[in-house]
Amino acid sequence: MSATPLLVAEHLMKRFPNGVQAVDDVSLTVHPGETVGIVGESGSGKSTTAKLVLRLLDADEGTIRFDGEDLRALRGGALRSLRKRLQLVPQNPQTSFNPKLTIGDSIAFNLTVHGTRSKPAHARAVELLERVGVARGHARKHPHELSGGQLQRCAIARALATEPQLVVCDEAVSALDKSVQAQVLNLLAELQRETGVAFLFISHDLAVVEHVADRVIVMYLGEVVEEGPAIDLWRAPAHEYTRTLLAATPERLLATRDAATAAAPAR
Ligand SMILES: Nc1ncnc2c1ncn2[C@@H]1O[C@H](COP(=O)(O)OP(=O)(O)OP(=O)(O)O)[C@@H](O)[C@H]1O
Ligand SMILES: [Mg+2]
Known part of the structure; x- marks a missing residue:
């Protein structure tokens, strides 16, 4: 793994006008090609953290460096670039695709908006659809004509169109059935191996995060309460909330205990 981090967020703070301190001194680092998971219960500040990192919301305090640049200071053309x-791969593809546009147009738009001409953008959209396992003919369909799993693959194709260094997946598989979830998670892992893209992978589901993440951040009431490689957190959770999360996932706990026992002699 590269020594130079891709994303370094430090001491982020965000309080909403209603007085909710949604993000309270959150720091996180993502290296190139790495998957960092954020797990936490509903309302713990995961999406707000994602929005701060994506500059969809402005932080009240803190610093965010992306590939060496001060992200909070970017404006105009620098912000577009x-x-x-x-x-971003959002939670709900049904609402994140414009219902009036075809899937091909939506994916191509993510390229034309950054200066690619229409024809090559549409050609690239079709290639990307095939890469994520969606038949090229679906480029001419509208979002309501596709299943949830197909649409989420399209959302991944749209996100990867610009060859990003980091993709934030905010509950990107939460709306899918377990079997479709597993297929989409495997696809993300394959695409990461091929392209070297890094993921900030947010989920309230511990099993999902553990499946994909190299490191996991546990959030509780806006704060990071614990952080480390998944196996270490599950083996020896330091924070009471992490223990509660584990206790609420008994299958997970047993599997981890077995894995830890099997791994022990090698250590
Ligand atoms: N625009 C907003 N205005 C006021 N409060 C907000 C706003 N967005 C989020 N909040 C509050 O901030 C806190 C954190 O919300 P956030 O959406 O970041 O949580 P989350 O961890 O993503 O939850 P979930 O798992 O349900 O998606 C919650 O208490 C939420 O009600
Ligand atoms: Mg959320």
Whole structure:
């Protein structure tokens, strides 16, 4: 793994006008090609953290460096160029695709908005669809004609269109059935191996995060309460909330205990 981090967020703070301190002194680092998971219960500040990192919301305090640049200071053209390198796969593809546009047009738009001409952008959209396992003919369909799993693959194709360095996946598989979830998670892992893209992978589901993440950040009431490689957290959770999360996932706990026992002699 590269020694130079891709994303370094330090001491982020965000309080909403209603007085909710959604993000309270959050720091996180993502290296190139790495998957960092954020796990935490509903309302713990995961999406707000994602929005701060994506510059969809402005932080009240803190610093965010992306590929060496001060992200909070970027404006105009520099911010647009950043959007190419930092993409989002949102939770609900049904609402994240414009219902009036075809899937091909939506994916191509993510390229034309950054200066690619229409024809090559559409050709690239079709290639990307095939890469994520969606038949090229679906480029001419509208979002309501596709299943949730197909649409989420399209959302991944749209995010990868700009060849980003980091993709934030905010509950990107939470709306999918377990079997479709596993297929999409495997696809993300394959695409990461091929392209070297890094993921900030957010989920309230511990099993999902553990499946994909090299390192996991546990959030609770806006704060990072624990951080480390998944196996270490599950083996010896330091924070009470992490223990509660584990206790609520008994299958996970047993599997981890077995894995830890099997791994022990090698250590
Ligand atoms: N625009 C907003 N205005 C006011 N409060 C907000 C806003 N967005 C989020 N909050 C509050 O901030 C806190 C953190 O919300 P956030 O959406 O970041 O949580 P989350 O961890 O992503 O939850 P979930 O798992 O349900 O998606 C919650 O208390 C939420 O109600
Ligand atoms: Mg959320």
